[in-house]
Amino acid sequence: MNAPASPYQNATRFNLETSHDRKANALIEALKSFGLQKVVFFWSPLDGGSDTDGPAVNLPQMSAVVVREVAEGKPEYKVFDGAFLKVGGANRSFADVERVLDTAVSLPAGKAEFGCAVMPFTSQLTPQDAVSKMLDPKLDLHPLTSMTRPIFFKVRADAVTEKEQTGN
Numbered sequence: 001m002n003a004p005a006s007p008y009q010n011a012t013r014f015n016l017e018t019s020h021d022r023k024a025n026a027l028i029e030a031l032k033s034f035g036l037q038k039v040v041f042f043w044s045p046l047d048g049g050s051d052t053d054g055p056a057v058n059l060p061q062m063s064a065v066v067v068r069e070v071a072e073g074k075p076e077y078k079v080f081d082g083a084f085l086k087v088g089g090a091n092r093s094f095a096d097v098e099r100v101l102d103t104a105v106s107l108p109a110g111k112a113e114f115g116c117a118v119m120p121f122t123s124q125l126t127p128q129d130a131v132s133k134m135l136d137p138k139l140d141l142h143p144l145t146s147m148t149r150p151i152f153f154k155v156r157a158d159a160v161t162e163k164e165q166t167g168n
Contacts, residue, residue: 006132008077008128008131008135010077011076011077011078011127011130011131012127013078013079013082014078014079016052016082023085023096024085024097024100027080027085028099030078031066031100031107032103034068035069035076036066036067036107037069038066038067038110038112038113039067040114040134041063041064041101041114041144041152042062042063042064042114042115042119043062043063043115043119043155043156044060044061044062044063044118044119045059045060045120046060046158049121050121050123050124052082052083052123052124053082053083053123054083054086058083058086059086061084061085062084062087062100063080063081063084063122065078065131065135066080067135077135081121081123081130082121082123085097085100098162101149101152104144105144105145109143113141113142113144114141114142114144114148114151114152115139115141115155116139116141117140117155119133119134149162150162
């Protein structure tokens with residue numbers, strides 16, 4: 001007996017081999033794309049992962065899954081995970097994270113959400129399995145707005161707020 005086909009067959013992963021600002025730009029472009037249904041953001045753990053998650057000095061990192069409606073009414077899923085957007089280190093890295101979140105909170109209501117818990121690393125999974133984990137109906141998701149953005153930062157395992165990160 002064959003296993004049922006994944007409902008996320010139309011899933012791909014963003015190519016990680018580019019600069020930090022280009023990674024942010026790619027996610028921003030996806031958020032502004034036609035047919036956006038939703039985006040869900042997560043923070044990574046502070047340790048663990050695999051080679052595809054990058055060095056531990058880059059943790060925690062932000063990951064996301066973007067869901068778009070494409071032709072034929074089928075959703076398309078784009079996974080942004082692994083060595084994607086780090087928040088520690090250089091201020092430029094954090095500025096990229098801020099640009100992404102600024103774009104996300106400007107989306108129409110209900111389009112941006114965040115996980116209320118740290119998401120285990122997904123880069124070692126197939127894109128379909130990563131989407132399945134990131135869109136698991138059992139996850140506690142919260143709308144991402146300008147008012148809830150500080151709560152998203154409190155999910156980080158290192159408990160550094162956005163204000164503390166920027167020094168403001």
